[in-house]
Amino acid sequence: MSTTPVHTPTVPTVVLVGHGMVGQRFLEALADRGVTERARVVVLCEEPRPAYDRVQLTSYFNGRTPEDLSMVENGFMEKYGIELYVGDPAESVDRAARTVTARSGQVFPYDTLVLATGSYPFVPPVPGKDARGCFVYRTIEDLLAIEEYAKTATTGAVVGGGLLGLEAAGALKGLGLDTHVVEFAPRLMPVQVDEGGGAALLRTIEQMGLTVHTGTGTQEVVTENGAVTGMRLSDGSEVATDMVVFSAGVRPRDQLARDCGLTVGERGGIAVDDTCRTSDPSVYAIGECALASDGRVYGLVAPGYEMALTVAAAIADEAEERSFTGADMSTKLKLLGVDVASFGDAHGTTEGCLDVVYSDSRSGVYKKLVVDGDGVLLGGVLVGDADSYGMLRPLTGSVPPVSPEQLVLPAGAGAPVALGPSALPDDAVICSCHNVTKHAISQCATLPEVKKCTKAGTGCGSCVKLIGQLLPEPADKGLCGCFSYTRTELYEITRTLRLTSFAELLDSHGRPEARGGEGCEVCKPTVGSILASLAPVIGAGGYILDGEQAALQDTNDHFLANMQRNGSYSVVPRIPGGEVTPEKLIVIGEVARDFGLYTKITGGQRIDLFGARVDQLPAIWTRLVDAGFESGHAYGKSLRTVKSCVGQTWCRYGVQDSVKMAIQLELRYRGLRSPHKLKSAVSGCARECAEAQSKDFGVIATANGWNLYVGGNGGATPRHADLLAQDLSDAELVRLIDRFLMFYIRTADRLERTSVWLERLEGGLDHLRDVVVHDSLGLCDELEALMAAHVADYQDEWAATLDDPERLRRFVSFVNAPDAPDPSVRFVPERDQIKPDLTVLTIGTMRAGTLEGV
Amino acid sequence: MNLELSHDVDADAWTTVCEASRLTPGRGVAALLPDGRQAALFLDRSGRAYAIENRDPFTGAQVLSRGLLGSAGGRAFVASPLLKQRFDLETGKCLDDDGVSVAVFPVRTV
Ligand code: SRM
Ligand SMILES: Cc1cc2nc3c(=O)[nH]c(=O)nc-3n(C[C@H](O)[C@H](O)[C@H](O)COP(=O)(O)OP(=O)(O)OC[C@H]3O[C@@H](n4cnc5c(N)ncnc54)[C@H](O)[C@@H]3O)c2cc1C
Ligand code: SF4
Ligand code: FES
Numbered sequence: 001m002s003t004t005p006v007h008t009p010t011v012p013t014v015v016l017v018g019h020g021m022v023g024q025r026f027l028e029a030l031a032d033r034g035v036t037e038r039a040r041v042v043v044l045c046e047e048p049r050p051a052y053d054r055v056q057l058t059s060y061f062n063g064r065t066p067e068d069l070s071m072v073e074n075g076f077m078e079k080y081g082i083e084l085y086v087g088d089p090a091e092s093v094d095r096a097a098r099t100v101t102a103r104s105g106q107v108f109p110y111d112t113l114v115l116a117t118g119s120y121p122f123v124p125p126v127p128g129k130d131a132r133g134c135f136v137y138r139t140i141e142d143l144l145a146i147e148e149y150a151k152t153a154t155t156g157a158v159v160g161g162g163l164l165g166l167e168a169a170g171a172l173k174g175l176g177l178d179t180h181v182v183e184f185a186p187r188l189m190p191v192q193v194d195e196g197g198g199a200a201l202l203r204t205i206e207q208m209g210l211t212v213h214t215g216t217g218t219q220e221v222v223t224e225n226g227a228v229t230g231m232r233l234s235d236g237s238e239v240a241t242d243m244v245v246f247s248a249g250v251r252p253r254d255q256l257a258r259d260c261g262l263t264v265g266e267r268g269g270i271a272v273d274d275t276c277r278t279s280d281p282s283v284y285a286i287g288e289c290a291l292a293s294d295g296r297v298y299g300l301v302a303p304g305y306e307m308a309l310t311v312a313a314a315i316a317d318e319a320e321e322r323s324f325t326g327a328d329m330s331t332k333l334k335l336l337g338v339d340v341a342s343f344g345d346a347h348g349t350t351e352g353c354l355d356v357v358y359s360d361s362r363s364g365v366y367k368k369l370v371v372d373g374d375g376v377l378l379g380g381v382l383v384g385d386a387d388s389y390g391m392l393r394p395l396t397g398s399v400p401p402v403s404p405e406q407l408v409l410p411a412g413a414g415a416p417v418a419l420g421p422s423a424l425p426d427d428a429v430i431c432s433c434h435n436v437t438k439h440a441i442s443q444c445a446t447l448p449e450v451k452k453c454t455k456a457g458t459g460c461g462s463c464v465k466l467i468g469q470l471l472p473e474p475a476d477k478g479l480c481g482c483f484s485y486t487r488t489e490l491y492e493i494t495r496t497l498r499l500t501s502f503a504e505l506l507d508s509h510g511r512p513e514a515r516g517g518e519g520c521e522v523c524k525p526t527v528g529s530i531l532a533s534l535a536p537v538i539g540a541g542g543y544i545l546d547g548e549q550a551a552l553q554d555t556n557d558h559f560l561a562n563m564q565r566n567g568s569y570s571v572v573p574r575i576p577g578g579e580v581t582p583e584k585l586i587v588i589g590e591v592a593r594d595f596g597l598y599t600k601i602t603g604g605q606r607i608d609l610f611g612a613r614v615d616q617l618p619a620i621w622t623r624l625v626d627a628g629f630e631s632g633h634a635y636g637k638s639l640r641t642v643k644s645c646v647g648q649t650w651c652r653y654g655v656q657d658s659v660k661m662a663i664q665l666e667l668r669y670r671g672l673r674s675p676h677k678l679k680s681a682v683s684g685c686a687r688e689c690a691e692a693q694s695k696d697f698g699v700i701a702t703a704n705g706w707n708l709y710v711g712g713n714g715g716a717t718p719r720h721a722d723l724l725a726q727d728l729s730d731a732e733l734v735r736l737i738d739r740f741l742m743f744y745i746r747t748a749d750r751l752e753r754t755s756v757w758l759e760r761l762e763g764g765l766d767h768l769r770d771v772v773v774h775d776s777l778g779l780c781d782e783l784e785a786l787m788a789a790h791v792a793d794y795q796d797e798w799a800a801t802l803d804d805p806e807r808l809r810r811f812v813s814f815v816n817a818p819d820a821p822d823p824s825v826r827f828v829p830e831r832d833q834i835k836p837d838l839t840v841l842t843i844g845t846m847r848a849g850t851l852e853g854v
Numbered sequence: 855m856n857l858e859l860s861h862d863v864d865a866d867a868w869t870t871v872c873e874a875s876r877l878t879p880g881r882g883v884a885a886l887l888p889d890g891r892q893a894a895l896f897l898d899r900s901g902r903a904y905a906i907e908n909r910d911p912f913t914g915a916q917v918l919s920r921g922l923l924g925s926a927g928g929r930a931f932v933a934s935p936l937l938k939q940r941f942d943l944e945t946g947k948c949l950d951d952d953g954v955s956v957a958v959f960p961v962r963t964v
Contacts (some may be wrong), residue, residue, distance in 0.1 A: 065914060073953035448950075481926060503899065513927075518880060518898055520924030521933035521940070551880030555920045555935035558881070563935055567915035614920075814892070815872045815883040822884075822892075824909075824916045841914025 012039045014315060015100050015108050017090040017256065018116035019045035021054055022287030022304035024071045026116060027082060029312030036080040039315075042108050043082060044100070046089035047139060050077075055301055055460055057143065061171045063565060065842040066140050093260040095280055112315055115257060115270060115278075115285040116308075119250035119299065124159070128221030133228030133243040137168040138250075146245065150175040153242035157181070157231050159218050161188040163333060165247035169210055172245065176831070179210050180239050182231070184248075186215045192331060192342040196359055197383040200366035204338050204384065207364075213239070252289045252297050265291040274323040276311050284311045294326035301459065302433045303327035330432055332389045332462040338364070339386035341462075344379025344396040345370050353378055358408035367408040375399045390466035391421065394428030394438070421469045430466055433459025441470050479750060480522035482506060482514035487675065487750045491530050500540040501548050502527045519552075526750045528552030529637055532673035533745050536789035543800050544673075545807060556635035559811070560797055561617055564610060566836035568825045569617060571597070571609040572634035573624050574670060577644040577662035577682075578605030587627040595620055598833045604641035604679070606632060611834055613825050615818070618811050621798045630796040633671060637751075639678045642666035643691070647684030647701070654684035656701030661730070662690075665699070668734065669741065671794045675748040675757075678741070679714075693721045696754040697737055702726070706733045710740055710768070713755035722758070722765045725773060735784065739772040742783035857895060859905050860960040861887045871895060874903070874963050882932065884908050884919035893959055894919035896943060898930050904943035905959040910934045911948070918956070 014030070016023055027043065030036055045051075052069040060069065077084045088102045093113065100108045121136035123129050133153070135146050150156065156172035158165045161183025172179045183190070187198025188205070202212055213233060221244055222230040230240045252269040263271040263279035269291025276284045287304035291297050298304065303324070310322040330343035348355055348370045358367045365384035369392070371377055377396050382389055388407065392400075400407060401423045424430075426439040436456035444450040450467055451457050457464045478484035483506075485493065490505070499505050505527060507515045519527075528549060535542050544553060545560075556562050561569035573588065588607055592599045595616055597609040612620055633639060642665045645651070647658030662682040669678070681690035682699040691714075692698025698709040704727040712721025725736055748757040761767060770776040772783075801807045813822040824841060827834035855875070858868045871885045874897065882896040885905075892908035896919075908916045913936045921932040923943075930943045940949040941956055948954040 063913075067914075068912070074955070075953070482924075514925075516899075517928065518923050518925035518930055520926065521922045521938060524880070524922055524924070548878075548880070550878050551923070554922065555917075558920065563917065563920070565913060565915065565936065567917040567920075809876070810883075813884060814886040815876055815895075816870075817886045820886055822916055823890075824892075824914075838914070 012111040013109060014039050014041045014112045014114065015110040016041070016043045016114045016116060017100065018118055018253075018287070018289070019043050019047070019051045019084065019086075020116060020118045020287065021051060021071065021301050022118070022308050023114075023116035024051035025305045026114060026286060026308035026312055027076075027080075029309050030315065031076075031080045031082075033312055033316035033318070035312070035316050036082060039111075041080070041082045042110075043084045044088055044090045044102050044108075045084060045086045047141070048087050049140065050084060050086060052140065054138070057137075057140070058167050058171050060140065060143050061147070061174050063838055065838075067842065069140070090256060093256060093283075095260050095262075095283070098282065111282065113283045114311060115283065115289055116287045116304075117253040117256060117289040119252050119288040121246060122249045122251050123246045124218065124248055126218055126220055128223045128228070129246070131221055131223040131228050132226050134221060135243065135245045137164060137171075137245055137247050143171075146171070146243075147175065149243055150177060153177055155180070155241045156243045156245065157239055157241040158245045158247055159231075160247035160249065161185070161212065161214065162191060162247065162249070163189060163331070165245075166205070167333075168245045168247045172243075173208070173210060177243075180213065180231075180241060181205075181210060182213045182216060182218055182233060182239075184215070184217045188212065188214065189340065192346065193340065193381045193383060194347055194368060196357060196368060197340070197342075197366045197381040200359065200361065200364050200383040201338060201340060203361060204364040211239075213237075250288065250299055252291070254289055257283075257285065257289075265295075265297075269297040274325055275314055275321070276307050276324055277314075284314075286311055292324060292326060296326065298327055298329070300327075300329065300331065302435065305433070306435060330393050332386055332460070338384060339382065339389075341382040341386035341389040341393075342380070343389065343393040344377070346379045346381050348379075350378055356404040356408055369404045369408055371404055375404070377404070390430070390463055391424070393432065394424050394430060398425065421466060430470070431456035431459070431463040433463075438470060441467055445472060447471065478511070479526060480520055482510050482517065482519050482523045484511050485509060487526055487530070488747050490527065491534075491746055494527070494530050495534055495538065498538045500531065500538055502531070502552050503548065522750070524552040525554045525557070525637075528554075528557070529673045529675065533790070534786075536793040537786060542793050542795065543807075544797070545801070545810075550810075554635075559614055559617065560631060560635060560801065561612065562635045564836065566825055566838065566841060567614075567822065568610070568836065569612045569614060570634070571612055571617070571620055571624075572602070572606060572632035573629035574632035574666070575606040575641075576666035576670075577642055577659050579644070579659055579663060584627060584629070587623065587629075591620055591623050594623075596827075596834065598827075598835065605643045606641060608634070611827055611836070613813060613821055614811055615813050615821065618802060618808050622802055625796070625799050625802060630670070631798045633797075636671075636673065637676050638671060638673050639666070639669040639680070641679060642669075643679075643681040643695075645683050645689035647682075651684055653687060654701070655703050656684055656706065658682040658684035658690065658699075658701055661699060661706070661733075664730075665734070665737070668791055669737075671797070672741065672745075672790055674741070674745045676751050676753045678754070694718060695721060697721075697740060699733065705729050708733060708736055708740075711755045711758035711765075713753055715753075717755075719755040719759075724765070724769060736772060738787040739780050739783045740768075742786045743768070743772055743779070746783075855963050857903055858962050858964055859885065859887075859893055859895065860962075861889060861891065861893070863960065868962070874901075877903075880923045882919040882921065882923070884916065892916050892919075894921075894932070895961065896923055896930070896932060898923060898925070898943075902930075903961045903963060904930060905961045906932070906941060906943060906946050907956040907959075909956065910936055910939075911954050911956060912937055912939055912951075 051071045088104045090100050092101045121138050156177040157180040158169045161181045169181045188201045217234040219234050220232040254264045254270045257270040270285035271291045286307035307324045310324045313322045332341035356369045367382050369380040428438045434455040436454045531540050592609050598611050602608045642662045644659045644662030648654030678696045680697045681692040681695045683690040683692045684701050694712045694714045700707045706728045707726050708724045709721035710724045713719040812818040826837040826840045828837045857871045877897040879897045882894050885893045893905050894908040895905045921935045931940045933940045946956040946958040
């Protein structure tokens with residue numbers, strides 16, 4: 001990765017030691033200021049790969065590859081003629097001769113030297129700390145080693161219950177280990193949160209199944225044959241564990257600086273002044289290795305970035321001098337799924353300060369705000385619900401427009417908090433990772449623009465929600481770049497003009513510049529769905545993969561299965577109402593066994609079979625269709641499941657046959673294409689075991705019939721369904737649902753669930769009731785006719801596919817080698833089943849054998 | 855009419871992939887190259903063919919051939935079926951991330 005640009009000895013040279021997050025930000029700042037054009041820039045990088053996003057390190061365990069984590073844009077070094085030496089650390093500095101010697105023996109003269117060597121994890125000097133099975137958590141290599149070792153382990157322990165320790169614990173838990181956390185302080189995250197916050201955090205984390213030991217230190221790592229078997233704690237207890245991850249803080253890497261006689265702090269850190277200069281004016285130190293002029297070492301990335309900009313400006317000789325005198329230590333994190341944030345004077349150390357606390361141990365929420373006597377917000381701690389962090393942090397240092405009590409109360413309790421982003425002053429810092437103000441963000445129109453121009457939102461990402469609220473609502477309500485009409489308008493156009501092809505619609509009603517083109521990934525599936533739901537009445541083909549319709553479907557619909565992260569597919573047969581015979585269950589088991597599929601009960605009362613290659617789908621479905629199964633449409637924006645409780649037939653409380661009704665509804669609406677997926681449930685009595693009130697249409701039995709609820713939603717923003725009508729007979733119920741669904745399909749936006757649609761619908765529930773119950777628009781006959789046509793026209797997509805050799809031809813991995821499986825789709829064992837082999841995907845292009853005989 | 859793809863421009867080596875009629879305009883297919891790499895081939899509405907690497911650089915999965923074709927500013931692109939990043943079919947450049955691109959292969963119909 002190194003380039004050797006032409007340079008003459010008269011060109012000044014900048015040498016950067018350490019290519020971590022701050023080092024890379026520094027290089028970008030040099031390039032921005034044109035320094036790379038007039039100076040030689042040399043980078044010595046110790047790790048085996050260029051700078052990557054250490055903050056997001058843990059996301060490696062969620063499938064981000066080391067390449068994804070890279071912070072260096074392709075071609076960046078070449079473009080700016082920067083010489084990068086990967087895997088070649090600096091070993092010594094000769095300040096008199098102004099040279100740096102690297103491990104490879106190369107000697108680099110410098111005019112300016114910048115040290116960005118970061119920190120190293122502190123490992124307490126306990127016996128056994130170097131045993132096999134002991135790790136630290138700092139680099140990609142550390143994670144690879146942990147992952148490998150964890151394969152043979154069942155228990156893991158993390159030493160340190162701070163921010164990084166909890167992140168490491170989450171990772172161990174994610175690797176399937178029984179996880180312990182040992183923290184010396186009396187609470188978790190002692191630096192960031194106070195006692196109350198620590199307690200809330202503890203409760204939630206214990207509920208997740210982690211074992212937490214606070215107020216106790218690690219005395220010894222117990223080993224057997226040189227490998228970890230346990231840990232002895234200072235309270236005398238012993239924890240059996242197969243591996244130990246030390247996460248007990250970090251120490252600045254200042255050895256290089258010490259060795260060449262630069263001033264370092266008593267407790268470590270390379271001492272620098274306001275401009276990040278060390279005791280030698282030609283040497284700077286930035287990032288976690290620096291001891292700032294306020295006497296602190298900053299272990300966060302945002303202050304490091306500030307230092308990088310300060311030094312780049314100084315080297316570029318910018319007229320406007322920058323300085324770094326200290327920084328905000330605010331953090332917001334999601335640890336093990338729990339929101340934790342602290343900002344400003346979180347511990348209330350300011351003299352005379354007061355605090356306002358809200359604590360609800362049932363839900364694990366704890367919020368504290370620190371204010372001074374005049375009501376100026378000084379800081380705070382938020383645990384369990386940190387939504388308001390984005391608003392509160394920028395308000396620090398001012399008197400908030402509403403009282404502190406209102407700011408800590410949960411939404412819905414007491415008076416509503418009328419505090420929107422508009423309340424923020426222009427100079428409020430919205431993105432603390434990149435120090436971007438509200439003013440700078442308001443210069444942009446879209447989120448991608450904000451990210452490009454200001455870098456805001458590209459660090460920890462916690463500010464993205466607030467940025468979204470600051471951006472103007474788009475004036476153009478059109479569906480996408482191809483159509484200026486909304487989905488609803490396109491539905492009406494298609495219906496009234498009886499258009500049966502996308503090309504026709506695009507060429508006649510698209511934006512002028514889009515006519516004759518291909519459409520895009522937004523409008524094609526949307527129109528595909530409209531054509532499918534109107535097919536019987538406009539005379540379009542009923543099979544969604546014939547002719548031009550095939551080109552419109554999202555990839556899942558195109559292969560009638562759900563694509564998984566490694567390009568394999570999952571298969572979900574329909575199990576109406578969740579009722580299934582033992583014979584059919586056995587067939588599913590046999591199919592899964594014979595094709596080696598991972599099997600899981602879904603949250604929708606049916607069974608998902610994962611890990612099928614595209615070329616295996618027809619064979620799998622042949623077996624399933626033969627046994628009487630149909631497509632479950634897990635891939636479609638269409639009806640998913642109608643869940644049921646066992647109901648009157650068996651349950652002592654049941655008042656109607658909820659299973660029978662659920663099956664009837666599922667069979668009626670299966671295959672119905674809609675703006676978003678549709679879910680339903682039927683409960684046999686008001687105890688509501690089927691959770692019908694969280695469904696798009698939910699049915700609850702009464703002594704006299706059925707109550708119909710609509711607009712419920714689980715998912716990210718749950719909504720309780722609204723009661724539309726009571727005590728309906730079977731026929732009344734079905735008729736009302738027919739009307740409701742068809743009215744929704746006709747008027748909802750793309751990807752708008754019924755819950756959001758109902759909230760948006762002018763007149764809300766009352767209007768909906770007027771239309772579908774009282775027929776105020778005179779539409780009901782038409783809506784019912786549309787549904788009747790759908791029901792009559794339904795065919796199982798998989799059976800129809802298997803019947804037609806032409807349709808089956810698409811199910812191959814390679815068009816020119818129909819029998820060759822895709823070599824990149826591989827699996828590794830996990831808990832007696834399989835999971836995708838993701839490392840295979842990170843290798844880059846997999847070369848399969850050869851194309852024998854083709 | 856066959857679709858042919860060049861996997862080695864210098865050697866002027868062309869591989870016959872399939873009949874052009876196997877492709878639905880607006881969609882793609884995957885092909886295995888003699889050296890083991892995978893290509894994604896597409897036809898647009900006007901019948902023009904394109905070929906790029908099949909590997910989605912964001913996820914590592916060999917899936918670009920299963921994405922949806924679209925056009926913006928008169929140029930065809932494919933949207934990855936996994937996380938929806940778009941790639942220009944002529945240059946291989948990612949339209950949503952400046953630093954990322956995929957290889958492009960010359961194609962011809964004979
Ligand atoms: C398989 C399953 C998880 C499981 O192992 O249990 C699942 C898996 C997925 N869900 Fe789900 N959801 C599953 C039950 C649920 C449930 C529970 C339920 O249905 O009772 C919910 C909450 C209820 C709800 O939807 O209101 C649920 C809320 C979501 C959401 C959020 C929807 C929302 O309105 O907020 C998404 C994202 C979306 O649709 O945009 C989602 C999206 C997905 C996707 C499609 C994500 C994706 O695009 O890859 C997953 C792919 C499924 C696959 O590849 O087979 N899934 N998902 C469940 C399949 C049920 C089934 O038999 O069909
Ligand atoms: C798991 C984890 C989660 C984190 N989460 C957050 C977070 O949410 N928010 C936040 O603000 N911060 C977080 N941090 C901290 C953040 O990563 C650091 O503040 C940031 O990386 C500091 O950047 P740096 O460039 O100073 O040091 P580093 O990124 O550590 O880079 C220093 C580099 O210098 C190299 N080096 C050292 N000595 C030499 C030498 N002699 N020659 C050549 N190279 C050398 C090192 O190998 C290293 O690659 C987290 C850290 C970890 C480990
Ligand atoms: S909802 Fe009522 S009828 Fe159904 S299982 Fe629960 S208690 Fe029984
Ligand atoms: S605050 Fe971290 S990215 Fe903006």
